[in-house]
Amino acid sequence: MAMTTIVTTIAIISPGDMGHAIGRVILSNNPQTKRxxxxxxxxxxxTKALSYSAGIIDTGSDEELxxxxxxxLSIVSPSEAAAVA
Incomplete structure (x- = not known):
């Protein structure tokens, strides 16, 4: 029997122009994802304003995230990708 994992919380690293929009789409189109x-x-x-307007919650630290x-999800521009990795 296959197991199904329900994902209720998705984290986004660097929620700028792309990340906040993806966060908004996730929250709007996936009823299982609560946060x-x-x-x-x-x-x-x-970036803070974009994130809050998309419904993204600030955890306050990487550890808490x-x-x-x-x-x-790490959503960063190509110029920042190596530094984030």
Whole structure:
């Protein structure tokens, strides 16, 4: 018998222009996903506003983000990808 895992919390690393839009789509189109989370420490006021408007919740730290997340999506520009990895 196959097991099904229900993902209720998705974390997004770097919820800027692309990340906040993907977070909004996840919350709008996936009824199983109850929360999209991120760590907004050190992020710009613009990124914070975009995240909050998309319904993304700030965990306050990377440690808390890792503790709460079922899945982590790293959504960064190509120029930032190596640094995030």
């Amino acid at each position: 999209v989370i991120t760590n907004l420490n050190g992020r710009s006021e613009r 890792l503790r709460q997340a079922d899945i982590i």
